[in-house]
Amino acid sequence: MACRENNSFLDTSGSNKHGSTNEVMSSNSIEKESSSAVINANSSLKTSSKTPTEIEYGTEEMRITTAGDYFITDTFNGTIKVKAENVSLFLDNANISVSNTKVISSDYDLVISLIGTSTLSNVSEIVTKTTNVISGLGNITIQGSGTLNINATKSGINCAGAFYGLGGTLNIAAGTHYGISADRIILKTITIIVTSGGKDAIHAESDNSVQNYDATRGYVIIEQGASISVSGIYGDGIQADTFVLISGGTLNIETLPTWVKATSNKGCYQLINGVYTKVAQDEARNISNYWQLDVSSKGIKVGEIDYETIDANGNTVSHVVSSDEYLITIDDGSITINTTDDAIHANSGDIIINGGTFNLATSDDAIIADNHLKIHGGNINISKSYEGLEGQTVEITGGINKIVSTDDGINAANSNLTKAQQKSLCNVTISGGQTYVSAGGDGVDSNGSISISGGELYVDGTTYYMDSALDSDGGIVITGGTIIATGSSGMVETPTSSSTQYIIMITLSSVTSGPVSVFYNDTVLASFDAAEIFGVGQSYQSIIISLPSFINGNTYTVISGSVTTAVQITSIITKVGSSGWPGWPGGW
Template sequence: MKNDILISKLGVVLLCAALVTACSSNTDTTTPTEDNTSTVETTVKSTDTSNVQQASVKLSDLVTFDEDDSATAWTADESTAITLNGTSATVDGSGAEAKDGSVTITAAGTYVLSGELSDGQVVVNNQDDGLVRLVLNGVDIHDNDSAGIYIQEAGKVVMTLEEGTENKVSDGATYVFADDTTDEPSAAIFSKADLTINGTGKLEVEANYNDGIVSKDDLKVMSGTYEVQAADDGIVGKDMIAVATGDFVINAAGDGMKSSNDEDTSKGFIAIADGTYDITAGNDGIQAETSLLIDNGSYNMVTGEGSENGEVKMGGDPGDRRGMGGNRPSEPGGKAKKSETNGTTGAATETEATEPTEATGATEVTTEVTTETESTSAKALKAGGDITVHAGNFTIDSADDAVHSNSSVSIMDGQFQIASGDDGIHADSLVAISGGAIDITKSYEGIEGANISISGGVSNVVASDDGVNVAGGNDDTSTEDTHRQDKFNSTGDHLLTISGGTLTVDASGDGLDANGSISMSGGTVIVNGPTNNGNGSLDFDGSFEQNGGVLITAGSSGMAQAPSDNSSQYSVNMTFSQTQQAGTLVHLEDSDGNEVLTFAPSKDYQSVLISSPDLKEGGSYTLYSGGSSTGSEMNGLYTDGEYSGGTEVVSFTLSSNVTWVNESGVTAGRMNQGPGGGGGNRGTEKDSN
């Protein structure tokens, strides 16, 4: 039944993300791929962790669209005509029968449907497993108490939307089933066989009972225009959904598009080559039980009534040191289970504690109530396995995570505009960004994963808590603690790797937060914030090896960290005695007057960190504050201009890989060097004089 799907290597090839483990060597290795023409591989390297690898596939690696899927032509003399006449139908040809206002198709062949059926059903019940082709040639089919089109049995059904036609299929709000053991059909268009929809016509589906279009096997869409209004899910392909192209407008109280097979890891995936998707969903926008693959397309998605409806969290709170996000509802396996009412359910448990009272010393019994909540998932792009995006334009306004994988996320290209009520991009394993333009204008935490690799692209992140967060845990909640458990914290082997691209972060919590280590060898990173002293622009537990690229951070000074002493590139951290106003320029130049950097932080700041290839050992530098620049500005960084009018703050000489300075000159380095040279305690500054 699935001989046209190439899935034998699905579990191996799709984003084979290896979790990092401790490694004492500094050896870089790359695992070769079997076919370099169809697989892209990125290797993340660090001196104290092993490699994290990410590979990707395209739709053609998973799905083959065969000749039957693409064929739309038909002739009158080789087909059966079915004319719908309100409460009855007429059949001209063989293989179908009209009775009691409904039509039953029992043989393979091509059937051309036209007209209106006000309360009846088109049923396909072909026992010989042959191909049944339904040509919708301008139909309006409505059934008051069941599916308008019900495919009970067939080897495969191809539904063609005839060019230039508009077609509608709808159902009533209440279904009548054959007996108490049956709950099918459950959609306005319901198929128990493989279903392909093609053609250039239009299909409108109004699902008042439950789902819009459902295939219990494979669902392929080759082309066409679709408007789906659904009381629950819009479009469902249990074993898979594969879309070549199409124009979709989906308004669903449940999920917009979903593949739901959770019993076979080679199924339950969604693969999209192209198309336009305007999805408004009460729950998830596009949800794959296993993997989600997008080659291209345009996506406008609103889930859970948008980011304004996201769960309120304590973003940026100095006391909120909970790694990846804090207090979230239970989401088994990283996937929230939707209740029948699409609401929230809860179960309360009581525990007793005893403590003596002050007055009598007697034991007083108190009751602590712990409530486990189950919340509706309202993510935009969601997969139980890997998410791979090769290209596309995405505008996302989600109450929950905008992009969420229980495994890995790989973004190779594409344009993303994201407003999220929770995380912008989340992966339980690896987030790998190698290209594209990502603009996260609103989030709780911007980019979050057990490991994160940024090797290209332009990423802008605004977060009410941490901007980029490595290895704080997944979305599970322990029954012993209503706060989310930081499952990965104890190992410290997790890695944020930046080797290229541009990353700009505006964070109220930590800017770059690694419950593990950070390695930067290329690219440009700018961090604005936080402004409170309970968080830092950098927060890492292991080491931060700065071996290339440009790093600029501006924020509060209370938790300030700098790259590790074993970095090969030089860094300077300036601490001002007073908070500087947002927009006040920081200008650093060498003893010959050559500009190293001119930067205007977007937030108030007291600490500024600069790491650049232009900083040289033994070089003398002067830092200025205020003034103006004639250069071109992007994200606060000025280039190719003249600086003037500033006030000299301090002059100093670089004598070590990390130099700490204040307005008096070079100071003793803070004690922020933990194992491998990073993290750990922050001490007080002392003048070196």
């Protein structure tokens, strides 16, 4: 190890002078409908040209007890312990390794600047104790333009305060625990590549003192310039106790499942030819034939405050905090997620998507908010899911949304509510955007109501008689928008008389396939080709069409595959053909 002149290795990519950070939080400034960031990870530029501090160290330990800038180069087989405030470490092509202990530990805030390529490792042939590679009791800031390789037996980086990723590249091979774990995590212009870990890749968790929702603790913020790649993780890609805010950056997340034999009929998967496929709860009758996930392995997850207390008998009691304030907000960025578990999930909270590009593939739900899911913009491509979009309420006001699901494409439900409560509180509302659904179950399903007032909705539904393109328990109201929905004829639901935009409902004499086009005279008013959108289209026997241009008394031509149907509109709802499974709701 050697010390060099400070100005020879001056890094001006945005360091924190003396290891301090300006962290500003207003608990009232996290607006669920706003993209405003409330936390600033600003740092002052280090321009000091002081001589670096020199210390003596043994063969197995370097102990830093004085404030200063420490340049670490070459190879060192030992541990570095920071016992002073205002310490900055400069890793300059350093290789530091140790067995069964931490490589770098700090009792205070610590800034690490990266120069060249350095490696920190506590992996050895004989492991008697798993430990974190970098550990801190305060904040940890990583910055610079270099690369740091971390090989850990436990977590790569763990700190009790905030982790600030302001520059450089981190390659983390974690052991039994996390890639990065901290109370708060703020990622700006940094590249993070996590290739292994027994738990979450990015993990923000508050300590045991937090027993209620606290917006100043347990969050993850990802800004433009950040790049995160996750693979080989047996946990969640990104997990936060309170909220996740993504305003930019690139995320590529792939998690691995851990399977156990099913012990209940909830969340069951069937193993067929080496592929695990989720099955509906009411279909998993003989649970001995099914499997369940042992641990959460979601792409992005929020809402997991938990703590422990000691009861009067001295027993440890675990508590889990439920809060409708848990929040995932995504304003921009490129997000690719491939998981068996849910891709994006807010426990008992909300998800708000204002923008960004999404490519999601999952064997479970793609985007699920236990409370409210709101999509105001973005480009969402769900190529594989059990259910595509789900929440107690699902609101779509914008964006381009393409959904492929084996069950419902869009679902408004909350299993924690009674059937009567769901009928009153659950709803799907569509007022804007373009939404395309290819569903193996219902196209759009609500345990309450469905309201469409604008935007475009195209549904490629199944011919299975128990499913329909549009299905609700509280009624369907159409007052605007462009709607073409195809599906089975057995469970077709008629929109309510509260609808104000003219609707055509066609039941064909037999099943057909192919694009649907609507003409007035020789003018095409609207069309939907499921094969063009999804690569393949399903067969159908019923068609629901509603267009803003429909006029009472006019006759329109609907071409569905090779079938041509002329329909004269005579009322708000005009039906051609007969449909309905005898005795089932929704038939007409």
